Amino acid sequence: MKPPPFDYHAPRDLGEALAALAEAGPDGKVLAGGQSLIPLLNMRLAAPARLIDINRVAGLDTLSAGPEGVRAGALARHARVERSAEAAAVQPLLRRALRLVAHPVIRNRGTVVGSLVHADPAAELPAVLALLGGSVRLAAAGGAERDVPAAEFFTGPMESAVRPGELAVSAFFPALPPGSGVSFRELARRHGDYALAGVAVLVTPAAARVACIGVGPVPIVVDVTEQAAAGDWAAAAQAVRERVEPEEDIHASADYRRHLAGVLAGQALRDAAREAETTGVRHHA
Amino acid sequence: MTRLFGEPVPRREDPRLLTGQGRYLDDLGQGALAAAFVRSPHAHAGIVDIDLSAAIDVEGLVAVYTWEDLPERVGAPLPLLIPHPALTHGRTAYPLARDVVRHVGEPVVMVVARDRYVAEDVCSLIRVDYEVRKPVVGVPEAAAGAHLVHEDVPGNVGAHLVQEVPAADGRSAAQAVEDAPHRLTFRLGIERSASMPLEGRGVYARWDADDRSLRVYSSTQTSTSVRMALAARFGLPLPSVEVIAPDVGGGFGVKIVHPWPEEVLVPWAAMLLGREVKWAEDRREHFVSSAHERAQEQTVRVGFDDEGRVLGLDVTILHDHGAYTPYGIIVPIITSTQLLGPYRIGAYRVEFSSLYTNTVQVTPYRGAGRPQGVFCMERTMDRIAAHLGLDRTTVRAANFIQPGEFPYDQGLIFQDGRPLIYDSGNYPESLRLLKELIGWDDFPARRAEAAREGRRLGIGIGCYVEGTGVGPYEGGHVQVTSDGRVHVSTGLTSQGQGHETVFAQIAATELGVPLERVSVVTGDTRRFGYAVGTFASRAAVMSGNAIALACRKVREKALRIAADALEADPGDLEVADGVVRVAGSPGASIPLATVAVLANPLRYAFDEETGRATQFAAGAGMDRPPVDEGEEPGLEGRDYYSPIRSTYASGMHAAIVETDPDTAEIRILRYAVVHDCGKLINPMIVEGQIHGGVAQGVGGALYERMVYDGHGQLLNASFMDFLMPYATEIPLIETAHLETPSPLNPLGIKGAGEAGVIPVSAVIASAIEDAEGIVIDRMPISPSELFDLRRAPAPG
Numbered sequence A: 001m002k003p004p005p006f007d008y009h010a011p012r013d014l015g016e017a018l019a020a021l022a023e024a025g026p027d028g029k030v031l032a033g034g035q036s037l038i039p040l041l042n043m044r045l046a047a048p049a050r051l052i053d054i055n056r057v058a059g060l061d062t063l064s065a066g067p068e069g070v071r072a073g074a075l076a077r078h079a080r081v082e083r084s085a086e087a088a089a090v091q092p093l094l095r096r097a098l099r100l101v102a103h104p105v106i107r108n109r110g111t112v113v114g115s116l117v118h119a120d121p122a123a124e125l126p127a128v129l130a131l132l133g134g135s136v137r138l139a140a141a142g143g144a145e146r147d148v149p150a151a152e153f154f155t156g157p158m159e160s161a162v163r164p165g166e167l168a169v170s171a172f173f174p175a176l177p178p179g180s181g182v183s184f185r186e187l188a189r190r191h192g193d194y195a196l197a198g199v200a201v202l203v204t205p206a207a208a209r210v211a212c213i214g215v216g217p218v219p220i221v222v223d224v225t226e227q228a229a230a231g232d233w234a235a236a237a238q239a240v241r242e243r244v245e246p247e248e249d250i251h252a253s254a255d256y257r258r259h260l261a262g263v264l265a266g267q268a269l270r271d272a273a274r275e276a277e278t279t280g281v282r283h284h285a
Numbered sequence B: 001m002t003r004l005f006g007e008p009v010p011r012r013e014d015p016r017l018l019t020g021q022g023r024y025l026d027d028l029g030q031g032a033l034a035a036a037f038v039r040s041p042h043a044h045a046g047i048v049d050i051d052l053s054a055a056i057d058v059e060g061l062v063a064v065y066t067w068e069d070l071p072e073r074v075g076a077p078l079p080l081l082i083p084h085p086a087l088t089h090g091r092t093a094y095p096l097a098r099d100v101v102r103h104v105g106e107p108v109v110m111v112v113a114r115d116r117y118v119a120e121d122v123c124s125l126i127r128v129d130y131e132v133r134k135p136v137v138g139v140p141e142a143a144a145g146a147h148l149v150h151e152d153v154p155g156n157v158g159a160h161l162v163q164e165v166p167a168a169d170g171r172s173a174a175q176a177v178e179d180a181p182h183r184l185t186f187r188l189g190i191e192r193s194a195s196m197p198l199e200g201r202g203v204y205a206r207w208d209a210d211d212r213s214l215r216v217y218s219s220t221q222t223s224t225s226v227r228m229a230l231a232a233r234f235g236l237p238l239p240s241v242e243v244i245a246p247d248v249g250g251g252f253g254v255k256i257v258h259p260w261p262e263e264v265l266v267p268w269a270a271m272l273l274g275r276e277v278k279w280a281e282d283r284r285e286h287f288v289s290s291a292h293e294r295a296q297e298q299t300v301r302v303g304f305d306d307e308g309r310v311l312g313l314d315v316t317i318l319h320d321h322g323a324y325t326p327y328g329i330i331v332p333i334i335t336s337t338q339l340l341g342p343y344r345i346g347a348y349r350v351e352f353s354s355l356y357t358n359t360v361q362v363t364p365y366r367g368a369g370r371p372q373g374v375f376c377m378e379r380t381m382d383r384i385a386a387h388l389g390l391d392r393t394t395v396r397a398a399n400f401i402q403p404g405e406f407p408y409d410q411g412l413i414f415q416d417g418r419p420l421i422y423d424s425g426n427y428p429e430s431l432r433l434l435k436e437l438i439g440w441d442d443f444p445a446r447r448a449e450a451a452r453e454g455r456r457l458g459i460g461i462g463c464y465v466e467g468t469g470v471g472p473y474e475g476g477h478v479q480v481t482s483d484g485r486v487h488v489s490t491g492l493t494s495q496g497q498g499h500e501t502v503f504a505q506i507a508a509t510e511l512g513v514p515l516e517r518v519s520v521v522t523g524d525t526r527r528f529g530y531a532v533g534t535f536a537s538r539a540a541v542m543s544g545n546a547i548a549l550a551c552r553k554v555r556e557k558a559l560r561i562a563a564d565a566l567e568a569d570p571g572d573l574e575v576a577d578g579v580v581r582v583a584g585s586p587g588a589s590i591p592l593a594t595v596a597v598l599a600n601p602l603r604y605a606f607d608e609e610t611g612r613a614t615q616f617a618a619g620a621g622m623d624r625p626p627v628d629e630g631e632e633p634g635l636e637g638r639d640y641y642s643p644i645r646s647t648y649a650s651g652m653h654a655a656i657v658e659t660d661p662d663t664a665e666i667r668i669l670r671y672a673v674v675h676d677c678g679k680l681i682n683p684m685i686v687e688g689q690i691h692g693g694v695a696q697g698v699g700g701a702l703y704e705r706m707v708y709d710g711h712g713q714l715l716n717a718s719f720m721d722f723l724m725p726y727a728t729e730i731p732l733i734e735t736a737h738l739e740t741p742s743p744l745n746p747l748g749i750k751g752a753g754e755a756g757v758i759p760v761s762a763v764i765a766s767a768i769e770d771a772e773g774i775v776i777d778r779m780p781i782s783p784s785e786l787f788d789l790r791r792a793p794a795p796g
């Protein structure tokens, strides 16, 4: 369980990092929190020729919360975002989702942006980004930054729109609209494990959406505005069940995952609708 | 008198172990060369060719070895540690595969390099050409026998054993079942799990060319036996080989197997290269190349009367033994004998077949076959209760051996080759305590109340008897030095159980010295060469009693010498706080330190204190030699404890579980344990052992399994997918102790190490069945499986 040899770069600023990435091209890999990449290296499942460690790059360790939403820089750790009262006030779903991500020690190092780029189909944050319609900002040497909307960012299991030579510099999570509610529910075999299935839910005065994890190649967003308007949670759950594409693995059957997505969606929609009714404009995490 | 025996003394090893001061295998030998292994990627294959050409030029590579490179004795098959007449086709592996690999993970090539990184790089460049064969995976395929794991083992049957205890009137068990008023037949199954110590195996060897001696550190449960095995294999004189178990981060059975391939190869390479060599197993290696346990398929036929008394029991077991049988058939023997638990069974027949499969070998894991046996018996008790419409505890009570019936001979031969005779116990009292602790009789009301809130609760129970403290022997050595310190050593090893604490408690109590003065060394052949090892809940019983007996020798000698010095009668003396005094006359006393000085008459002094023992010092009687006939110099003693047979601990567990009607999640709301291991040396340590055992049991019941696919690939060989529970998955464990002393040993104790794990699968199955009204006949069970069971059409 030792990684194969690789060249190691530890750039100090963004320009240097982008230059190193450009030079490495497809042979390069960004090292952020390392919570997903290092195990892959140690098990020799990944063997990049170059690692570009961004942990010392100035200016990426940012977290800002404003009326529009929350923007997390590439070095904003899970734990920092989880604990940020400002972020939670603007978008309470972030904190609730982050509490379900792994364990505290892993959240101390793992990054929000790294989790999005890693694009594990069972990860929580991709679902949050997809549900809220957020975006990821990408930079490359010599080019302009581009913002990729969530709907285009997740391209397959463990695959994102980041191209070789690109660095994800930040991610943007839109604020919770007034009179809205959110919820995250999942079922994991052990506390902190990737979920067997999970749902992030947003209920606004105008719409209701569910983003499901662990039941498809990417987060699956289901619009249940109609069913929610009628207060028909069973129909909403049924709509979720019909849309998800779970697969069987050693932990659960596809049928069970499908069933679970429906049950969790029903529960989370009730939570979010209740919150939308009772909390009005002010939200507490 | 210092009464430390029986007190909840805090574990003395904890400050060291919990603050990172422990010295585990991989903390040693920082300058040593590293070994790594090319392991088979196939479950069953012939080795056609090994091509080293791409690997040979890697900078930092020191040596590469295949089986062809091993001298005859080094390359011979590993020993079959415990032969048994029923094991007609015992098979063990070669240290490196010779021509054939029989499971994924079997070592094929050994690489020694500057460090582990280079060694693994080299491994990835070595090309092994395999001719893949059809693997045998799982009990049904093994039993079918269409394909063979070992060409010369027909039907894949390594061992076949039948034991039968006929009814009092001589009828066979089958006949007793046939004649019974009620009869049931059913099948049960348990899947694979494994010991999974947090520290894997590991070995570090130094060859001293000047001294021509070998020192080996191994993360083992038996250093004395590794030493003998290595000396024999290398043709070295025994005194030239020392083996030391440093701090060991858990064993749970897997480290009693020895010598492992790496335990042979690493010291051999160190001798050959004249360099220190080390290998520390990584987690993936541990999953695929150490050992697993548990998997069995059982068929039960039982006959009983209207009260639920078992008149006849006939059990057939198919035991998955993996690719090799280095530890013999201990596991299925324990299953088939300990299955009887606390019950008096009318007539019993048990038959098992040990089957080879192309998977990791099966050797004991904490509980060692008992969890399967208890699962079988306790599921049977629940079926009887359900059939008769009786309370599950009533049926058990109807079958209990009564307190007046000990010693109770079950009529079988146990794993130590001796008769299965229970020495003592009080099962009705145990059940009474358990029912009180869990609130058994109030449960129907609690269940009804929960049901009104839409919640589903169930209660379950499981009972067991555990043969502990198996022989043949252990020893203890106790030395009081002239500084008053007490040095205790015993040959068996520690893996974190708290031996440093309990053995010190025993010595301090026996000798009458403060605990702080006592130090304990285990598992170091430089200190104590005669030992068997740590397994079968035997350390406290075996070494504890041996140390007590050694202390008694020391105490007797101390009193003799002190009596001389104080001109008193030894019978009037007592020892407390490290001082020998004449009872009732406080002035007349002598510290043990001084007694130690007097015990060793000297020619040369090295300080003031020892000056008192030299030849011109006053007080020496001229009419006797300085060391009396029959005496030895020094204040020390050595003794051994060798029991006539095992001592039988027992316990009963109960749990309340909740199953989610929507998500099929299974939660343990309460877990209660009544435990009887005879006299308690340290109740806190016993509770800790129970907690750890229950945690492993919960793992086996709800989380852990080894998932092999049809090609013999282990699909979950990491902690990401092998779901060892975290602390968050373990319920609060409520315990009550019962103390029924063992009449077999001087301290009256029984083993406690494995107890916690034994009945957990049975208890949880019982509780889920109660909550769901669905028969649970296989464990472990996951929410997904419970969901499937709910939707399956009811049988019949």
Ligand SMILES: Cc1cc2nc3c(=O)[nH]c(=O)nc-3n(C[C@H](O)[C@H](O)[C@H](O)COP(=O)(O)OP(=O)(O)OC[C@H]3O[C@@H](n4cnc5c(N)ncnc54)[C@H](O)[C@@H]3O)c2cc1C
Binding pocket: A029, A030, A031, A032, A033, A034, A035, A036, A037, A038, A074, A100, A101, A102, A103, A106, A109, A110, A111, A112, A113, A114, A115, A117, A118, A122, A123, A124, A125, A162, A166, A167, A168, A169, A192, A193, A194, A195
């Ligand atoms: C035991 C354990 C349990 C876990 N459980 C969960 C869980 O329940 N839910 C969950 O969501 N996650 C879980 N994780 C993963 C954790 O959240 C990771 O931290 C996260 O997935 C990746 O973030 P990282 O910063 O560690 O990224 P790294 O491991 O450093 O990188 C991951 C991948 O993203 C790329 N990358 C990272 N940052 C950038 C960037 N700025 N630009 C371009 N590419 C980049 C890397 O090149 C790599 O391919 C778990 C991890 C562990 C070890």
